[in-house]
Amino acid sequence: MLALSLGLCAALAWGIHDICVRQVAQGSAVLPLLIVMLMTGTLLLLPLALVFGDWHEMNAIDGGLSVLSGLIYICACIGLYKAFGIGPVALVAPIVGAYPILSVGWAAASGQIVPVDQWIAVVVVLCGVALVSILSDEQAGNGSRVSAVGWAVLAAVGFAGTFATGQAATASGDELPVIFISRLTASVVCLTLLMLARSPKRPDRSAWPYLVLMALLDTTAHGIVLASGTLQRAEFAAVGASIFGVATIILARLILREPMRTAQWVGVAITFSGIGYLAL
Structure with a gap:
């Protein structure tokens, strides 16, 4: 399935990205790091959006959803950078990568019927995250596990909201303008926070x-x-991207030499097995 395949490509990119976050975020102020990353990405998108973007397809609702996506995205980024700056990758990555379970909860809240097996998968994910958290080595990070978990939960909620609103905008609007407006919004908010x-x-x-x-x-x-918002089963792109945690944890073990207990690997496997089942 194309949407899921694209999501897996995004997962690999984010896995490498998060290893870089772990390297630069420890002991550093988050906002200066974020503003450089966001504005660089926005500038890279600018010529593509101007030349290839179909701005005529955008209406007020698409623009509003794009702005909302950017507002939520900056919250998610702050949570991600804070979490990786404090806690070990093995603790943070499974929590952030568990954001697809929120889509199940929102589907139920909106009146959709959620099958029992999907609820079981949600419970499996939560159990896996809890196992990794409980067994996490406090000395492997730069702060308390409670703080790391809190920021990671903010990131997970933020990414779920970002993808939901962004894909809703691309469903009727053009992908490049939506992405550009979203990142420009996040950049402006980050710059404002940095100035304050x-x-x-x-x-x-x-x-x-x-x-x-x-x-x-x-x-x-x-x-x-x-951009996967225009494909069938667009939510599969977000679910596939959530597997970035697997790449992040493996790279952290290979590159950063972060210790992992056998039981923690079991917790990671449980977490991402549940996430993978939600994609079926």
Whole structure:
């Protein structure tokens, strides 16, 4: 299925992106990092959106949903950067990657009938996340597990909302304008917050190569998921992208040498088995 395949491509891009986040976010102010990443990605999109974007397809509702998607996206990014700056990848990635379970809850709240097997899959995901969290080594991160979990939950909620609103906009509007408006909105909000904050205004010079790479990866993955809104079963792109946590954890083990207990690997496998079942 095309939507799921595109989601898996986005997952790989985000897995590499999150390893870079882990490298630059520890001990650094989040907003300076985010503004460079977001504005770089926005500038990369600008010529593509102007030349190839069909702005005539956009109406007021599509524009409003695109702006809303950007507003939610900046919240998700802040949560992600904060979480990876505090907690180990093995704790944060499964929680952030569990955002597809929110779509099940929202479907039930909107009156749709949710099959029992999907509810069971949701419980499986929650059990896997809980197992990883309980067994997480406090010394592997730079702060408390409670804080890391809190920021990771914010990221998960934010990504679920971002993809839902963005795909709703691309269902009737053109993909490139939707993606550009969303990222431009996130950039403007981040810049405003940075100007109001008392934190440093610029990231360390050593972080810039990582940030440029992160901008390329994040913009590509973000665009893939939102552009999938025109495909059948568009939600599968978001579900497929959620498997980014597997790539992140494996890369963290190979590159960052973060320790993983056998039981934690079991928890990760349980978590992503439940997420994968939701995609069936």
